[in-house]
Amino acid sequence: MIEIKDIYKTFGENEVLKGISAKFEPGKNHLIIGGSGSGKTTLLKCIVGLHEPTKGQVLFSGENFTEMSFEQRVPIRTAIGMLFQNSALFDSMTVEENIIFPLNLFTDQSRSEKLDRANFCLERVNLKGKNHLYPSELSGGMKKRVGIARAISMEPKYLFVDEPNSGLDPQTSILIDELINEITQEYKITTVVVTHDMNSVMGIGDHIIFLNQGQKWWEGSNKDIAHSDIKELNDFVFASKFMQAAKAKL
Ligand SMILES: Nc1ncnc2c1ncn2[C@@H]1O[C@H](COP(=O)(O)OP(=O)(O)OP(=O)(O)O)[C@@H](O)[C@H]1O
Numbered sequence: 001m002i003e004i005k006d007i008y009k010t011f012g013e014n015e016v017l018k019g020i021s022a023k024f025e026p027g028k029n030h031l032i033i034g035g036s037g038s039g040k041t042t043l044l045k046c047i048v049g050l051h052e053p054t055k056g057q058v059l060f061s062g063e064n065f066t067e068m069s070f071e072q073r074v075p076i077r078t079a080i081g082m083l084f085q086n087s088a089l090f091d092s093m094t095v096e097e098n099i100i101f102p103l104n105l106f107t108d109q110s111r112s113e114k115l116d117r118a119n120f121c122l123e124r125v126n127l128k129g130k131n132h133l134y135p136s137e138l139s140g141g142m143k144k145r146v147g148i149a150r151a152i153s154m155e156p157k158y159l160f161v162d163e164p165n166s167g168l169d170p171q172t173s174i175l176i177d178e179l180i181n182e183i184t185q186e187y188k189i190t191t192v193v194v195t196h197d198m199n200s201v202m203g204i205g206d207h208i209i210f211l212n213q214g215q216k217w218w219e220g221s222n223k224d225i226a227h228s229d230i231k232e233l234n235d236f237v238f239a240s241k242f243m244q245a246a247k248a249k250l
Pocket residue numbers: 011014016034035036037038039040041042043
């Protein structure tokens with residue numbers, strides 16, 4: 001479980017996050033949605049410690065991450081898997097080397113244990129046997145899957161994903177969403193996803209937080225979202241004609 005309490009983040013004069021509180025539970029997909037510039041990525045970065053909040057607290061399993069020193073944070077950091085935009089794979093490394101990279105950094109596993117783990121993770125994301133390919137030889141969807149394989153290589157308790165579907169076609173997007181959902185449920189991971197993708201929202205949004213102008217404007221599940229009477233949320237969710245037509249049938 002992750003709990004954030006009254007998070008503020010200011011860059012210079014720009015107050016980007018204005019007092020956000022929420023709880024993120026294991027085995028669930030928590031989606032952060034909102035318009036461009038509403039503060040989604042900033043919030044994600046504040047939770048994982050890539051930004052320090054100006055005010056407020058982040059608690060991982062009840063432990064106050066915000067007040068910890070760099071060294072104290074290490075056990076929590078190693079329990080975090082991250083998949084950020086563009087998959088952030090190392091181009092000069094093979095698929096296998098990319099997956100083993102965090103194991104080299106944070107574990108004292110033997111070479112054969114690391115290879116076993118890489119093979120397990122590759123199989124889990126349906127990329128068995130692709131060990132020796134380089135990122136330049138992969139499609140966008142395959143890169144995302146390698147990114148997911150790397151993110152789960154350390155058996156994370158927490159998974160953070162920024163825009164998993166950017167640059168992917170709709171069918172591949174759904175496969176990536178399904179993979180995130182399966183992994184989240186299978187390993188009881190607390191998963192937090194920043195997304196613009198309404199298919200993801202409707203497909204895997206167990207818990208959705210809608211940010212508007214740096215504030216938590218609404219939260220609920222994908223079942224609740226169609227019945228909200230919050231104007232800003234409806235304008236965001238039902239911006240497309242397709243979604244308007246879908247709502248009319250509900
Ligand atoms: N490192 C930074 N320094 C200064 N300002 C920043 C920094 N990071 C983000 N911002 C500002 O914070 C605001 C919110 O940015 P953020 O990237 O969190 O929004 P977002 O909701 O994720 O947007 P998008 O959907 O377009 O990715 C923007 O005004 C941005 O300029």
